[in-house]
Amino acid sequence: MGEWLLIAFDSTQQALRAEMLLEYADIEIDLCPTPKGVTAGCALSIQFPAEDYAEVQRIIETEQVEIRGIYFKKESEYVRMEQ
Known part of the structure; x- marks a missing residue:
């Protein structure tokens, strides 16, 4: 399995959307x-x-999904990507 990224949200509604x-x-x-x-x-x-x-x-930009950020895992911690 390759590298995976993580999207964090401020609301459950936006996560489910x-x-x-x-x-x-x-998208997997x-x-x-x-x-x-x-x-x-x-x-x-x-x-x-x-x-x-x-x-x-x-998709996030086009559909105006509100997110906290997109993160990648560096060693044992998550680092927010620049947007």
């Missing part, structure tokens, strides 16, 4: 608990393969 949009776009995702090291207002996060980053970013 993003899940629906990404599944519709046939995993709905998971938000890791302790990521500050977010929602207990749900979405993981997706790093190679789908551009398409995920496009």
Whole structure:
């Protein structure tokens, strides 16, 4: 398995909306608990393969999904990507 990225949200509604949009776009995702090291207002996060980053970013912007940020794992901690 390659590198996966993580989207964190401030609301469950936005997390579930993003899940629906990404599944519709046939992007492999995993709905998971938000890791302790990521500050977010929602207990749900979405993981997706790093190679789908551009398409995920496009969908989030086009559909105006409100996110806390997109993170990558560096060693044992999550680091927010610049947007």
